Amino acid sequence: MKEIKELFKAIEREDITSEMNNLISDDIIDSIDIMALVAEIEKSYGKALEADFIKAENFESFEAINKMLKEAFG
Numbered sequence: 228m229k230e231i232k233e234l235f236k237a238i239e240r241e242d243i244t245s246e247m248n249n250l251i252s253d254d255i256i257d258s259i260d261i262m263a264l265v266a267e268i269e270k271s272y273g274k275a276l277e278a279d280f281i282k283a284e285n286f287e288s289f290e291a292i293n294k295m296l297k298e299a300f301g
Contacts, residue, residue: 247288
């Protein structure tokens, strides 16, 4: 989960912690944050995140983001 914390830090959202859930549902992050996260993920992995993975449920929590990254990049 440290990797995900670093992604949030890179987009200047250090206020987001792994204990938080419902990041989108509770309006903690918005579409701008998601696009910034996607850009950081792509920069970090050196390849594009397929559009199929860019959906709200994949950004609701650290666990959801971690699962998405494993599915997307192995």
